[in-house]
Amino acid sequence: MILCANFKANKTRQETRAYMAVVESFVSANAIEDTIMVFPPFTALEHISRNVLIGVQNGYPAANGAFTGEITLEQLEEFEIKTILIGHSERRHILGETQEQIAAKFRFFAQQGFAIVYCVGEPLEVREYGYDVLMEYINAQFVGIDLNYPDLIVAYEPVWAIGTGLTASNREIEEVHNALRQTISAPLLYGGSVKVDNAGDIMALANVDGVLVGSASLSANDFCTMIAQATELQ
C-alpha cells in the first residue's frame, strides 16, 4: 500500500518536525514496509534523510529562472526532493492550472526522474451527468500524460469529496478505479475525506493501492493508525 499525507497549506516548520518525529518512529518501530509519503509545505523542507519519503505539493517546470513566486528544480535538489504531486484539484480549480500547464510540469519532472503522484477527479456537476460524462472528464485530465512513466502513481480524488467530509461510496470508488485499471498499470490511490474510520475499508477495495489523505493526515497519530490499517490488510 501507498499512504500519502498532503498537508496543503497547513503546519509550520516546527509542527512538521514534531509530526515527522512521530511518524518516523512509528514506521521504524513497526518495521513498516508500505510506502509512506508526506507532502509538507515548502517552508518545512529540511535536508535530512528520512525513512519516510518527503515530496512537494508543486514545482515549476524549470531548472531555475525568472519565475517570481515559484520553486524550481534547483531549490528542490538542495533538499534532495524527488517526489512531487501534480494535477491536484486545488491547483486546477483554485490556482487555475490548465491541462497544458499540468502536462508540461509532468513532462519536466518525469525527465528529471521524479516519482509523480498525478491527481485526477471530477466536480459534482460532472458526476451528476452519469458514468460516460464522468469518465470522459477524467480521461481528459490524462491528456499529455505518459501513463507508462515508470515512477507514476495516480490518485483519484473526486473534487466534491475533498475537504467536505463526503467520501465517495465504495461502489463509486471501485467503478472509477476499475475503469482506470483498464489502461493504467501504475498504483491507484483514492483521496477525498479519507480518515481513520474509512481508510481500512477503502484500502481493501479492488484496484485501490493506497490513499492520499488531506485533513485527517494532519494528526500524526491518525496517520499512523491508517498506516497500521494498511499493514493489517497484508
Ligand code: 13P
Ligand atoms: P481531504 O482528505 O481533506 O478531503 O483532502 C484530500 C486531498 O485533497 C488530498 O490531496
